[in-house]
Amino acid sequence: MNPEERDEEMLREFLEGDSALSRLYRRDAHEEPNAGLDATILAEARRNLARTSHVAHSPFARHWVVPTSLAAVLVLSVSVVLLTPDPVRHPGVEFDGVAESPAPAGSLADAPETAASGEELSAPARQQRADEAVGKSSEKRERKAARFKSVPGGEQQPRPAPAIGAGVAEEAAAPSVSRTPAEPLPGRQAMPADTVQADPAAWLRFIESLLKEQNPQAARSNLRAFRTRYPDFSLPAALMPLAASLDAERP
């Protein structure tokens, strides 16, 4: 065995841990750090743990911090949604202009009339509207309409704070156009909404209700507009006299 082979064999035995050199070294290699040094190091290890938050770095916190955060966000979101007042479920709370409110006759229903026949808003018509403003139910609707539009004087009417349940009663007294499309409206609010005008039968019922409520001027205006829009639609018998009077007015 040449020297290189001998060194290689010695290295192999040494790495395997059973060489004579290893045994000789281990025979007296038993030194240990003293107890004071052990205590110092172990105490420092615990101090290091104490310096950092145990909760923040515990295995539980590491694994559950994200799910817990998501759950907290979810609970908060649901709580906010549930605690927010819903205008549909709480009609006493007023939200001006929301779709659930009845169609504001003074704004929506008035617009087509003014746009289509602005010249018809003559002095007699305005006088007629002033007369039609009389009446208990009409006043109630006026007040409701005032929530959505300024009064003719240009100032916003002060609105009394509604009591609990007052809004419900008011809603019942002045149902929306979509629910009772033929309900007459006083004064400038005498023209029905576009949805009613789009339905000839509903519009005729609306005109009939105007007659029943002793509102002939509004009925005449509506019937005139109706015949302009639906010239070939047959009229019910109740409206025939009114139609005849309109024909008589024609030159």
Added chain:
Amino acid sequence: MLQYRDGDATAFDLLYARHKGALFRYCLRHCRERSTAEETFQDVWMRVIGARRRYEPRAKFTTWLYRIARNRVIDGYRSDNPGRFQPLDDDGEIGALPAADRNDEPDRRLASDQQAVRLRTLLAGLPAEQRDVFLLHEEAGLGLDAIAEVSGVGRETAKSRLRYALSKLRAALKERP
């Protein structure tokens, strides 16, 4: 170490108990005096503790631990007081008897095997890199690949250093009974 990183103090106790003897002797063989070895040993563990929160198991803990220890020893060699550590020169000659051995307790020296004492003396006189690879195997139990990783050299370089160390020790033990 992962358990200690996550807040388990008893895990560090076990870790320390498992490695303290070998690491202490690794430091002791590289230092001329026991007090220097104790200082080095404590500093290594302080670095381990300080790195707790950043610890990631990219290598075996033993490999990581001895890399820290080796760097600390090299820092000691390069410090303002290099005489506290064993010689760093790589002249290939076995050095003189270290002061630590001369200061050993007489009873212990008498009780220990004469050849074992002589081996420690010869080991102290080895060049630092050759002494280091010998100790990394004998004390840390590392194989050639791990020794190369700790030393930051290739496997063949580590093997060559170890071969030189063994050859010198063997020859010196035969020549100086």
